[in-house]
Amino acid sequence: MKIDVLSLFPEMFEGVLHSSIMKKAQENDAVSFHVVDFREYSGNKHKKVDDYPYGGGAGMVLKPEPLFAAVEDLTKGTEKKPRILLMCPQGERFDQKKAEELSGEDHIVFLCGHYEGYDERIREYLVTDELSIGDFVLTGGEIAAMAMIDSIVRLLPNVLGNSDSPVLDSFSTGLLEHPQYTRPADFNGMKVPDVLLSGNHAEIEKWRQEQSLLRTFHRRKDLLDVAPLTDHQKRLLEQLKAEKN
Incomplete structure (x- = not known):
């Protein structure tokens, strides 16, 4: 370019x-x-x-x-x-x-x-x-x-070290990005969620989708009007709305 x-x-x-x-x-x-x-x-x-x-x-x-x-x-x-x-x-x-x-x-x-x-x-x-x-x-x-x-x-090929980084950024999926953690797993009693240490990639992905939706719901509800949601996220969103009401 x-x-x-x-x-x-x-x-x-x-x-x-x-x-x-x-x-x-x-x-x-x-x-x-x-x-x-x-x-x-x-x-x-x-x-x-x-x-x-x-x-x-x-x-x-x-x-x-x-x-x-x-x-x-x-x-x-x-x-x-x-x-x-x-x-x-x-x-x-x-x-x-x-x-x-x-x-x-x-x-x-x-x-x-x-x-x-x-x-x-x-x-x-x-x-x-x-x-x-x-x-x-x-x-x-x-x-x-x-x-x-x-x-x-930063979206151009061969710019970021990890090609998945721009795909998973906030707003790229229509939602805010899920929380991120790194070492140590326990810092002054503040612990990383167990699911991220489990090695179960399916459960980790499910957790990330849930957290992404939760963060968007609490911080930027306007994005939910047009965001492409998975079936799991749609069910979770309905639960969040019902709990608020």
């Missing part, structure tokens, strides 16, 4: 893209990153990329020319148009399903804005997706882009 990032502060990405899993992903040729300061496409000697909004109002608005020019340069000679993602609090809420969808792309371009907002023509004629990581406003789109990049890249 090729990932381009257009930002006014490319130095913000140095630590994130060259550490931990992102570093490993590049070493394994699963992904390549290219972070571009789109001031270089401003077309003026002062490298100005924003201006006052027509009609008045507070703040500055990003001009269309630099971003259009940067995307045109980055996609020159490519047959297939990449997914061009606009970081915006007004956008579609980014989630695990979106990360899974985007992990199948060959080329993604992230547009990170600053200031008051974007010229509307950027939304209408340049981007393919407007995405948000939550109902709050950040100084710029860089932090949102970093979060999305991490969640997408």
Whole structure:
């Protein structure tokens, strides 16, 4: 996968893209990153990329020319148009399903804005997706882009050490992940559940399904409306609802 990032502060990405899993992903040729300061496409000697909004109002608005020019340069000679993602609090809420969808792309371009907002023509004629990581406003789109990049890249083949890890993550199955334990089996009187020490894989899997449902029921009931449940989980859910009533 090729990932381009257009930002006014490319130095913000140095630590994130060259550490931990992102570093490993590049070493394994699963992904390549290219972070571009789109001031270089401003077309003026002062490298100005924003201006006052027509009609008045507070703040500055990003001009269309630099971003259009940067995307045109980055996609020159490519047959297939990449997914061009606009970081915006007004956008579609980014989630695990979106990360899974985007992990199948060959080329993604992230547009990170600053200031008051974007010229509307950027939304209408340049981007393919407007995405948000939550109902709050950040100084710029860089932090949102970093979060999305991490969640997408970790799903690529040969990135995580265990290929089952992303499949079993919270939200990947529609539910929150079950509790996890490791050694020691008894820590200051706090013990690991006996079933996990039993070696009975069928019972362990049953316990995990139950715990995953319980955790989702108590923390994120909204996920249960669309989660694909096993017959065992459906029966357990009915019991939980009956007990609550």
